[in-house]
Amino acid sequence: MLDKNSPIPVYYQLEERLKDSIEKRELKEGDMIPSERVLSEQYRISRMTVRQAINNLVRDGYLYRIKGKGTFVASNKIEQPLQGLTSFTEDMLSRGLKPETRLLQFTVEPAQGKIIQRLKLAEGEPVNVIKRVRLADNLPMALETTFLPVKLISGLTEAHVYGSLYEYIETQLGLKIGHATQTLEATVARASETEHLQIQKGSPVLLIERSSYLANQHPLELVKSVYRGDRYKFNVHLQRP
Numbered sequence: 001m002l003d004k005n006s007p008i009p010v011y012y013q014l015e016e017r018l019k020d021s022i023e024k025r026e027l028k029e030g031d032m033i034p035s036e037r038v039l040s041e042q043y044r045i046s047r048m049t050v051r052q053a054i055n056n057l058v059r060d061g062y063l064y065r066i067k068g069k070g071t072f073v074a075s076n077k078i079e080q081p082l083q084g085l086t087s088f089t090e091d092m093l094s095r096g097l098k099p100e101t102r103l104l105q106f107t108v109e110p111a112q113g114k115i116i117q118r119l120k121l122a123e124g125e126p127v128n129v130i131k132r133v134r135l136a137d138n139l140p141m142a143l144e145t146t147f148l149p150v151k152l153i154s155g156l157t158e159a160h161v162y163g164s165l166y167e168y169i170e171t172q173l174g175l176k177i178g179h180a181t182q183t184l185e186a187t188v189a190r191a192s193e194t195e196h197l198q199i200q201k202g203s204p205v206l207l208i209e210r211s212s213y214l215a216n217q218h219p220l221e222l223v224k225s226v227y228r229g230d231r232y233k234f235n236v237h238l239q240r241p
């Protein structure tokens with residue numbers, strides 16, 4: 001029951017209750033939530049109060065409405081800060097999610113085109129090409145293609161890239177990762193990506209390209225990642241100059 005004598009407004013208590021059910025996955029993505037009438041009877045509160053709670057949850061992206069059908073649970077998006085050069089493994093572990101990797105490609109190829117410029121290599125120099133599906137708690141989050149100069153990242157094996165690449169680079173190779181530049185674009189999933197990400201062709205995805213450098217300014221990696229648009233949102237702290 002909700003506490004009507006509490007100084008915390010009842011609509012807010014209901015909001016928190018529903019959010020809790022979503023976080024605990026008692027209410028899952030796509031589930032229809034009970035109607036205003038049912039919720040008002042269940043919690044013995046006015047329909048106005050229920051409506052206020054639901055409006056707020058719709059506004060905040062936890063729920064969405066379909067006209068004539070009902071109100072549904074939206075997907076639980078991961079909110080990822082844009083500042084801070086972190087790895088996928090670190091990002092998921094810090095949220096209590098279990099990171100996993102499905103390895104699609106692990107090859108050494110001669111550098112060509114954009115790779116030559118971005119990684120400052122000579123034409124034909126060997127690069128590791130690693131294509132991985134990154135999962136969190138068994139759900140595919142992103143499809144990542146990484147290019148690394150072989151001369152810098154020695155001894156890399158398939159076993160290493162099932163785990164954390166950054167950990168291998170820093171802990172095992174003793175290299176210091178310094179900074180990166182990253183672009184982020186909206187696009188839609190291509191046919192070749194849909195199966196790995198378990199989404200429909202044409203679903204919104206975020207395309208991220210990261211160029212990372214060692215602390216000594218050497219180009220370290222070029223990574224092209226396709227993130228599921230329904231699982232991610234990015235945040236950034238802005239400071240007025």
Ligand code: 16G
Nearest residue numbers: 087088089164165166167208210223
């Ligand atoms: C993140 C990075 C990627 C990096 C990877 C290392 C973005 C957009 N990309 O996915 O550049 O290679 O982490 O992760 O954040 P790992 O250490 O878990 O292999």
